Amino acid sequence: MKIQETVRKPMMEAKYLNVDNTDRYRPIIRLFYLQYEKLKYWLYQEEVYAELKEDPYFQDYTPEQCQQDLAALTAWGNLSTIQDTKKVSTIEEFKNKKFRYQLSEVCVEIERMMIRVENLFIESSSLEPTLLERICMNLRRIPEIARESQDNIYIWWNDLNNDFIRLNQNYQDYMRELNSVKAEEMMKTKEFLVFKDHLIEYLRNFVRSLQMNVSSIEQCLKEMDRGQLEGILTEVVQYELAIPRIDTEITEEMITDKINGRWDSLEEWFVGVDGRESEALKVFDTTNEIIRKITRYASRISERSNGGANRREEYRKLAVMFSKCRDIYEAHRLAASVFGIEKPLHLKGIPGRQTESINSGVFEEEPYVVTVTPRIRTYREKAMRSGIVDRSREKEEMRLAAIRRMEEERKLLKGYIRDGRLSFAGLPEIEPHVRDVFLSWLSKALENKELRGKTEDGQIYHLEQENPGETCILKSPDGNLEMPAYTIVFEEML
Structure with a gap:
């Protein structure tokens, strides 16, 4: 701009x-x-x-x-x-x-x-389906208009623009009125039901006109000869330049920009540009949404009215039933049946029901015993006295099993140690639990400033790395690990 x-x-x-x-x-x-x-x-x-x-x-x-x-x-x-x-x-x-x-x-x-x-609030806007038909007819006349004189071309251009402006403005004004706060409040009243059907039919006629004409207009705009269109717009620009104006300077660039902008707006309204949805489709969706909203409001008003009428009949029938009660006790029983018990007894703490049926009554369930304890701070439940069980045999079996397991692991680990040295670069494929033991030894040494550590059974070791920066692959069935080529050197083998 x-x-x-x-x-x-x-x-x-x-x-x-x-x-x-x-x-x-x-x-x-x-x-x-x-x-x-x-x-x-x-x-x-x-x-x-x-x-x-x-x-x-x-x-x-x-x-x-x-x-x-x-x-x-x-x-x-x-x-x-x-x-x-x-x-x-x-x-x-x-x-x-x-x-x-x-x-x-x-x-x-x-x-x-x-x-x-x-007169903004006096003049009511309206939806005119005939404007769509006239726009469609004028667009179909483009091949004929291209051969007409400059005066006829300008008249055709004015008719097309006036129809498009009226269509756009009237639609926006009418939709603004339907979406206003005043319209929302009016739709919630019973008086709205009187002209609800007429309003919906009016909107549906506009939607039908959109469905019939928008596709034709879109086809005309896509299939028209661009050369003829440019010639027509050029004639319109020349006609406006020829109009004598007093105390006003109008350049050809300003008029061309205005004419081309109006045509681009027309195409964007019916066809859409750059993959965006056209305004006509948005109008179609908005009108349908207004129809759905009107229907919802009307349905709620009807339900509210009918619901109130039904409840009045029910209350009247209940009042007659209460009037026929013989005494106050019978009235209390009737009230308990209709409105529920005034002070119901809540039963809770029933665990593990034998059936999930909602029709099963309380008396059909198994009895449940609740132990009531005193509500005092000093109350403590009595401890259950029992004798000391001798479990020395089970402990001895667990100790021997642990010793055997450690001995087996020690033999397995020593199988990978050669001359007191464990080189990660020379290891074959090892089991995951063996790998975890070796990596734990490595981690303990790296955490020490002197790169020294001690195994679970007391063996002291330190780390060496002949070529700093050299790496190796530690292979296991669950995956391979790329790591520095460290060597663990045991100082004294037990």
């Missing part, structure tokens, strides 16, 4: 909308605008003053105030003036400068916008 100087400048013509005397300026501008719509472009100060005095709000309004207001509006660019010299007969009358006033073009557009803003 290129920020031009006109965008950075303050807009003095809109100043009358929010100043101290806005209550006088806005009626004056509105009076000029209404006369402008009647093709009466010029007004005298006396005419303005006479029109304002007819309203009770301006009973204390003076001609001097009117002259000051007109001068302020003229200074801000809202009014343009011209001195009326036709009926001047004396020099004194010429000096008094009797002016005629006219709305400026900018102020006309501002006032049109203000009327639109004032």
Whole structure:
């Protein structure tokens, strides 16, 4: 986006909308605008003053105030003036400068916008399926339009853009109304059920029109001749350049950028670009979501209404049953059956049920005994006295088994030691538990500053590494380990 100087400048013509005397300026501008719509472009100060005095709000309004207001509006660019010299007969009358006033073009557009803003909540937006049909018809006419004159091309272009703008704006306004807080609150009331079906049918007609026309429009946009399209857009640019404009500098680059941007927006709305989802599909999903939301609200209202009616009948039947009770005790029993027991007895601590059936009663279960203990701090349960069992035989068997296991491991480990040296580089494939013993010896020595350690049976050893940086592969059935080529040297073999 290129920020031009006109965008950075303050807009003095809109100043009358929010100043101290806005209550006088806005009626004056509105009076000029209404006369402008009647093709009466010029007004005298006396005419303005006479029109304002007819309203009770301006009973204390003076001609001097009117002259000051007109001068302020003229200074801000809202009014343009011209001195009326036709009926001047004396020099004194010429000096008094009797002016005629006219709305400026900018102020006309501002006032049109203000009327639109004032009627924003009065004019209701709508969904017009015919706009989609007209857009589709105009796009199909591109091969025919490419051979038409420049005037007809520009008329076709304006019709296409106006339909697209109306479709987009009306849809956004209508969806904004349906998603507003006021609409949400209204959908929760019973009155919403009256026109719910009509609203859903209205939205479904729009969805059907989307389904029928969007695919045709998308096909037209994808299959059209790009050469014809560029020629048409060029003719539109040339036509707009040929329009005479006063006090406005319009370049060909600005018009081309505007025309191409409008066409890109049209394609993005119906086709999508760069793999993104088209706006038409989003419109389709949003409309369907609105229909689902309306249906959900209507269903909840119906359920709430029906549920209330059903409960009223149930309460009435219960009231009749209570009125037929013979005494208060029978009424208590009925209340216990209907609302539950007032003070129920909770049974807990029943472990290991024999059945998981929910129909099994309490009296059908096996009895469970609960030992009640005193609730005092000094209470201690009596210890169960028992004699000392002689387990010396089992201990001796466990000791002998441990000795045999250690002896077997010692013989196995000594089988890998040659001349008091255990070289990791020269080891064959070993079992995982043997590997763990060797690595534990290595870890103990590495943790010592002198690289010395002691095995479980008291053998002292130290580490050596002939070639620092050399590595070896320690193989085992569960995997291979790459490690430095250390050698464990035992100082004294037991």
